[in-house]
Amino acid sequence: MSQDTILIGAGLSGLVDAILLAESGRRVLVLEQHTIPGGYLQQFARKRTVFDVGFHYTGSTAPGRPLGQFFEHLRIRDRLRLLPFPAEAAIEVRSGERSFAYPATFERFVETALATWPHEREGLERFVRDVEEVAAAYKWYALKRGVDYAHPDDMPFSQQSFASYLDGVIEDPWLREVLSFQSFNLGLWADEIPWVKHVLAFRSNFDVTCRIEGGGGALVEALVARGHELGVEYRFKEAVTKLVCRKPHVVAVETSQGERYEAELFVAACHPKVVVRALEQGAVSDLFREHVLGMKDSRGALQVFLRLTEPVTSIGATCVLFRDAEEEARTPPLGPILVTNPCAVERGDERGGARLEAMTYMSDELFAPWSELPVLKRGADYEALKGALAERVVGMLTKLAPELSGRVTDVYAATPLSDAWYTRNDHGAVFGISHDVTQQGRDRPTSRLRLKNLVFTGHSINMPGICGVFINAFHTCDLVRDDGGALFASVAT
Ligand SMILES: Cc1cc2nc3c(=O)[nH]c(=O)nc-3n(C[C@H](O)[C@H](O)[C@H](O)COP(=O)(O)OP(=O)(O)OC[C@H]3O[C@@H](n4cnc5c(N)ncnc54)[C@H](O)[C@@H]3O)c2cc1C
Structure with missing residues (x-):
């Protein structure tokens, strides 16, 4: 059977990529090993109570902010009911007897932090400047037209950890702890997280932090429904077990059901190690294979x-x-x-x-x-x-x-x-391949690999988390669609 495009995995990234590729005219088949879509966004029910696995909250959903723009572009905004967190206490951090409530917007956070730690005014002002500078430099986060951005794969995800960045900026131990706490959002501690990634994850916690009514399942339903409208086909219980290659191309995938699917383009929206293991021997160098499989x-x-x-x-x-x-x-x-x-x-x-x-x-x-x-x-x-x-x-x-x-x-x-x-x-890795300081830049798998028609997306690439996965999907599909920047223009303001 022949398709334009095979997507491996119907987690959040596979679902978003499927829409973006189908709307550009591709015939897309999504192969998912599980019985249901969603990956980490799946839910489970016990005694009629529904629990979420990988969705607690997400930020940046206001118009003009990344998720707000992506939801609009994908035409799922009207299918979702966003439930904003309290304006003055969107997320609260507590340690011992101390607590700090993060307000819902960045502006309000800055006011609150300056009022709480007036003795750290200089450091806080520098921190705020640095946050805004990074947020403005990252193309798919900033979404501004007319800016000459660096390619996201070349973004200088420096080897400097957030803790070492703070060393020269903030002294107050409780303020350091409050600012560092949110590295939790990437499953890392402050001395492990690259400060650039911390800053992006931190900034994306503002501008309407919310849940979605119906949880992660509602987001999955909306994406699948939109995919159906665009003719995307989803097949479940079809684990991709082998990628058949004729170097430098992948020609087909084989699945656990004994099926073989040929296509022009293959998009890996699952853990990269799954794909590297499934690549035929010789498709990539042993050195590359060992490098990816050895990543933390x-x-x-x-x-x-x-x-x-x-x-x-x-x-x-x-x-x-x-x-x-x-x-x-x-x-x-x-x-x-x-x-x-x-x-x-x-x-x-x-x-x-x-x-x-x-x-x-x-x-x-x-x-x-x-x-x-x-x-x-x-x-x-x-x-x-x-x-x-x-x-x-x-x-x-x-x-x-x-x-x-x-x-x-x-x-x-x-x-x-x-x-x-x-x-x-x-390992049940919450964010795929670890985003810690030792695994940045050209050392990580990027959207494009050694095989010309195989691209990677999902939470192991660039940025993790829900907002990060959307960003990665737009970035990957922008490369694939190669439509002169039309995709970016459609979401930029
Ligand atoms: C406990 C937990 C809490 C979280 N909380 C939040 C939160 O509050 N906010 C936030 O922003 N993020 C949160 N996240 C992170 C977020 O859920 C993930 O980053 C995101 O859902 C990852 O999506 P993905 O599509 O990249 O990967 P996945 O969800 O892992 O999807 C990969 C898909 O590929 C399929 N697959 C794998 N192998 C194959 C194969 N061989 N053939 C076919 N299909 C295959 C899998 O079954 C899966 O459906 C949380 C994650 C976890 C685990």
């Missing part, structure tokens, strides 16, 4: 989902990022934790139900004895370990919101093994 993956996650008799109210902001020194000192250490209280912004969404979702990063090493076993078949010891960790998380959440005790009816937990099982991200 981002951290996995421990997630705890609570069904409640009624929502909690004492968590004022909708997302709280907090640490608990006692739990950080135990083995294995737990923290920081991101807790999401979807009920605080939902307006009677029947699918939700009273619930609370929490996540912290955790290596899959702890679960190594069960890593080869399928989901639901990992046995009593695995369940006991998961249960013990979940209990600790519930204890931490109860300290945060004391009214929780007595309201929890069910506790469910997921480990990096669960995420790896459903999405085939090695």
Whole structure:
């Protein structure tokens, strides 16, 4: 069977790329190994309560901001109901007795920070200038016409960590902690995250930070519906197992169903290591293969989902990022934790139900004895370990919101093994290949690889997270469409 374009993976990146390529006239077939679309944006239901896996919140959704513009371009804006977080406390960070509430806009954040740390005025002003400078220099984030941008693959993702950047700028330990906390959004700590990536992820937390009614599932539904309108075909339970190559091209893919699909263009929207392993021997050099397969993956996650008799109210902001020194000192250490209280912004969404979702990063090493076993078949010891960790998380959440005790009816937990099982991200890596300072620039897989008609997209490329994945999809499809900048012009202001 012959198609123009084969997309490997129906996660967020595959769904966005499919639309962008189909609207430029390509006949697109999306092959997905799982039974449903969404990748990390998939949801699961227990006793009619729906939980999100990889979607807590996203920023930059206002008109003129990246996601706002991308939603419009993709014609999904009207299909989504955005649920903005409280203007004065969109995200709250807590450490011990201290807390800081991030307001919803960057301007308000700057005012609040200057009022809270007047002795750090000079450092804060420099930080704000540097943030705006980076945000303005990154083409698919800035989205401004008439600017001569560097190619995103050539963006100087410096080897300087955010912590070392801060060393010359901010002294106050609590302000440093507050500014650093959001490196959590890329699964890294301040001494690991390249400051440029931290700045972009940080900046994208403003300008209407929100949930979407119906969670990640609603975003997936909207994208699939738009794809259908454009004639995109989706096939599930079709894992790509082999890329057949005639150097320097890929000519076909073979799947777990025994199918072979030929195409002109192949877009890898899954973990790059999956594709590199599936490339025929000799398609790329052994050196390149070993380099990609040897790259460090981002951290996995421990997630705890609570069904409640009624929502909690004492968590004022909708997302709280907090640490608990006692739990950080135990083995294995737990923290920081991101807790999401979807009920605080939902307006009677029947699918939700009273619930609370929490996540912290955790290596899959702890679960190594069960890593080869399928989901639901990992046995009593695995369940006991998961249960013990979940209990600790519930204890931490109860300290945060004391009214929780007595309201929890069910506790469910997921480990990096669960995420790896459903999405085939090695180690359950939350953001694909780690974006830490040691793996930047030309060392990372970029959109274009050694094979001329194989391109990469998704959270391992350029920027991770929901906003990052949209940015990467537009960037990759801009390269592929090669339409003289028309795609950029359609979203730029
Ligand atoms: C616990 C957690 C919490 C998160 N919270 C947030 C958040 O609040 N905000 C935010 O911005 N981001 C968040 N993220 C990150 C965000 O969800 C991801 O960056 C994004 O969804 C990744 O999309 P993707 O399409 O690049 O990759 P994936 O979602 O991994 O999609 C890859 C797809 O490829 C498929 N696939 C794999 N191998 C094959 C194969 N051989 N053949 C065919 N198909 C294949 C997979 O099944 C999957 O559907 C979170 C992630 C996690 C895990």
